[in-house]
Amino acid sequence: MRLTVLGCSGSGPGPTSPASGYLVRADATRLLLDLGNGAFGALQRHLDPWELDAVALSHLHADHCADMANLVVHRRYHPTPPTTAAPLLVYAPADAPDRLAAAYAASAEERASTDLSDVLAFRPVADGARVGAVTLRATPVEHPVAAYALRVEHDGTSLVYSGDTGPCGRLVELARGADVLLCEASWPHVVPGRWTEPPPGLHLSGRQAGEHAAAAEVGRLLLTHVPVWCDPAALLAEAQESFDGPVELAAAGATYDV
Ligand SMILES: [Zn+2]
Numbered sequence: 001m002r003l004t005v006l007g008c009s010g011s012g013p014g015p016t017s018p019a020s021g022y023l024v025r026a027d028a029t030r031l032l033l034d035l036g037n038g039a040f041g042a043l044q045r046h047l048d049p050w051e052l053d054a055v056a057l058s059h060l061h062a063d064h065c066a067d068m069a070n071l072v073v074h075r076r077y078h079p080t081p082p083t084t085a086a087p088l089l090v091y092a093p094a095d096a097p098d099r100l101a102a103a104y105a106a107s108a109e110e111r112a113s114t115d116l117s118d119v120l121a122f123r124p125v126a127d128g129a130r131v132g133a134v135t136l137r138a139t140p141v142e143h144p145v146a147a148y149a150l151r152v153e154h155d156g157t158s159l160v161y162s163g164d165t166g167p168c169g170r171l172v173e174l175a176r177g178a179d180v181l182l183c184e185a186s187w188p189h190v191v192p193g194r195w196t197e198p199p200p201g202l203h204l205s206g207r208q209a210g211e212h213a214a215a216a217e218v219g220r221l222l223l224t225h226v227p228v229w230c231d232p233a234a235l236l237a238e239a240q241e242s243f244d245g246p247v248e249l250a251a252a253g254a255t256y257d258v
């Protein structure tokens, strides 16, 4: 299984990376995890978007799904779609049809008649869905909106993506023994004058990402979703303090063997 980081900038795109988007390839299967701002362009450096088998959205904040509007345009208006083209499977929180229609439509009037089901086939984020050669597992995590961590399994290997979450025991359970934990780290653990411990239910610090990796005994930790206003090196150092295994910062455009 191979993971390609299309974008890893937290909370929005940055000067060196789109927002969240991750391409997972296993045998002939092409699964996309999230499609934030700018990630649809980056995707096209790696494959023809028609080759996608499915998209899984961790949650519906714009930095994780904004480019779905562009994917809809591509599938709806491409002049020469493959003759075999069917609506693309989209595993997403229940509000996705409304949320993505709202992101696509330019006015309230257009919104009222927007239906994306001609190009997207929405499915609930289900634990155990089979997508081609991989199995997709999921668990709800701690974020202000419905949000999921996702686990992709293939041929004895496993990749877990945290999505956006505060500290979460269910993330540890889902990630247990995974080869790679692609985990968000969105702020420092201590911010002098502001907090000595991050507020719960939102995001993880670098230290907390490392703690989750250690508790789940994963093989390797990739930190992602670092916002432009944070120092990535500081978050990496925090994670290295709390996790003994290999840790690195996810890099836009990089491909990792899982
Ligand atoms: Zn986010």
Ligand SMILES: [Zn+2]
Pocket (backbone or CB within 6 Å): 059, 061, 143, 164
């Ligand atoms: Zn979020």
